[in-house]
Amino acid sequence: MAIRQLVLGNILENCGFFFDETAKEGVVIDPGDECHKITKALEKYGFKVTAILLTHGHFDHIGAANELKAKTGAKIFVHKSDARMIEDPEANGSLLFRGEKISVKADGFLSEGDIVKTGNLELAVIHTPGHTKGSICLVSGKAIFTGDTLFCGGVGRTDLPSASYEDIMHSIKDKLFKYPDGTRIYPGHGYESTIGNEKILY
Template sequence: MIFETVTVGMYGANCYIVGSEETKEAAIIDPGAEFNRIDKKIKSMGLTPQIIILTHYHGDHIGAVEDFVEKYGTKVYIHEEDAEALGNSAMNFTKSMFGKDMSIKADVKLKDGDKINLGELTFEIIHTPGHTKGGICIKVGNIMMTGDTLFNSSIGRTDFPGGSFEEIISSIKNKIFKYDDETIIYPGHMSPSTIKNEKKFNPFL
């Protein structure tokens, strides 16, 4: 597996590039802004963008999606409960964040437990509502990209439409924490952690 982080935009969102060693195809997780920077990084890794997987529909995680779709025909994956908001610029905050209407079509609507294959890689989709109704975490190998559900020593906001404090706590404790303690957490913002550290040190849990 080939893996890189590119932190983008004024909100410091983490975009993750996950590449297949076999096929040199890349999955882009949450390309939130700065298309040219992400694209340049992918090229420097010798990869070709194949799919985009979104952890949720908020503008700071989707701002460069349209550029990748236009240039590469990249397919867009998002949980079925976030697909409608992804296609509505008022709901996905792109108008307020970027002054630009972005109504993005979901090519594939995901469900809990879905698996996406890319070369030798298998991405497991874990539905973790709480930040949004259709928020997901994405596990591949020993890493998990947690979007805005679980951060290093924190959790995602629950005061947006579709948010729920009770749901996010349940998602973390009953979904994320069932995986191995050594699983590395790569969140939507800030630095990585592990499930073990979050169980031990996260003040919200």
């Protein structure tokens, strides 16, 4: 199992690569911007993209999804509650924050407990509403991609439409903090951390 992250765009979003080095298959998580950088990284890592997974519907996480799909043929998955957000440039913030219309259509949906298989690896879906209604985290063994739900030293914004502070705290405390302290988190922005390190703050 290999995990890599690549910082993309002027919002410095972390795009995730999760792949099986032996089977040479994997997924791309949150291709937010600058598809040319993603394809360059994929050439280097040498794996076939079997799916494009979106942790939530904000523009900084979905901006390169269409282009990456066109280049790799991989399908795009998101939680159903953010399906409208990825399609609507007003709801996903691309119009307001980037002055352009980003609209992505999901090929399939992910919900709590779903297992995404790639190569000989599995990623389990945890529904963690709060930052958006359809925010998800993706867990495999001692690694969790936390999107904009949990960061190193903070939690995601809850002042945007469809967000809820109560929900995000419930998602973090009751769902994410259930994982062992040594579990590594790979957030949608900023540094990596561990569940143990983040627990100290709450």
